[in-house]
Amino acid sequence: MRTIVMRRALLTGVTLSALLATTAACGDDMSGMDHGSGTSPTGTASASSSAQASATANDADVMFAQMMIPHHRQAVEMADLAPTRANDPELKDLAAKIKAAQDPEIVTMTGWLTAWGKPTAAPEGHNMHGTSSPGTSAMAGMANDGQMNELKAAKGSEFDKMFAQMMIAHHNGAIEMAKTEQANGSNPEAKALATQIEADQAAEVQTLQKILDRL
Structure with a gap:
C-alpha cells in the first residue's frame, strides 16, 4: 500500500513539473509575441512623426507656394497660346513641355497649402500682373495685362519673338523665387521642388535664348 502511494506521489510530481515547464515555455513564447507586437506601435509612431515633420512649413514655404501658383498659371496661359499662334516648331514643342511640367506643379503646391491650412x-500686396502700384509689389517676371494682350494678338514670327522674350523674363523671375525658397524654406518637399524649378527653367531659358537668337 505504501509503495502505491509513493508511486502516485512520484507521478503527481512528474506531472506537475511537466506542467510548470510547459507554462514557462508558453510564457516565453507569449513574451516574444508581445515584444514583436510592441514594435508595430513604435514604427507607426515614427511614421506619424515623419509625416508631421514633412507637413510642417515656415513662412517662406507658404509664400513660395502662394506666389508660384499664379506665376505658373500665367506661364501655362502663355503656353496655351502657342499651338494656334506660334510659327516655330521648336518653340511650340517647348511651350507644350512648359505646360506639361507646370500644370502638375500647380496641383502639388495647392495640395501643400491645403495640408498646411493656408x-x-x-x-494682398503682391500684384499678380507684374505692375507695381502704391502699396503693392510686382511678382518677379510676371507679364502685365498689356503685354498679355499683345501676345494674344500676335501671330507667326512676331508671336515667337514676343513669347521667347516674355517667357525668358518669366522664367528668370521663377528662378529668383526658387532660390529664395531654397535659402529660407524649411519644408523638404518645397525646397526640392524649388531646386527642380530652378534647374528646369534655367535650361529652358537657354533654349528660348537660342530660339530668339535665330528668329
Whole structure:
C-alpha cells in the first residue's frame, strides 16, 4: 500500500513539473509575441512623426507656394497660346513641355497649402500682373495685362519673338523665387521642388535664348 502511494506521489510530481515547464515555455513564447507586437506601435509612431515633420512649413514655404501658383498659371496661359499662334516648331514643342511640367506643379503646391491650412491665394500686396502700384509689389517676371494682350494678338514670327522674350523674363523671375525658397524654406518637399524649378527653367531659358537668337 505504501509503495502505491509513493508511486502516485512520484507521478503527481512528474506531472506537475511537466506542467510548470510547459507554462514557462508558453510564457516565453507569449513574451516574444508581445515584444514583436510592441514594435508595430513604435514604427507607426515614427511614421506619424515623419509625416508631421514633412507637413510642417515656415513662412517662406507658404509664400513660395502662394506666389508660384499664379506665376505658373500665367506661364501655362502663355503656353496655351502657342499651338494656334506660334510659327516655330521648336518653340511650340517647348511651350507644350512648359505646360506639361507646370500644370502638375500647380496641383502639388495647392495640395501643400491645403495640408498646411493656408490659403491658396497669394497675400494682398503682391500684384499678380507684374505692375507695381502704391502699396503693392510686382511678382518677379510676371507679364502685365498689356503685354498679355499683345501676345494674344500676335501671330507667326512676331508671336515667337514676343513669347521667347516674355517667357525668358518669366522664367528668370521663377528662378529668383526658387532660390529664395531654397535659402529660407524649411519644408523638404518645397525646397526640392524649388531646386527642380530652378534647374528646369534655367535650361529652358537657354533654349528660348537660342530660339530668339535665330528668329
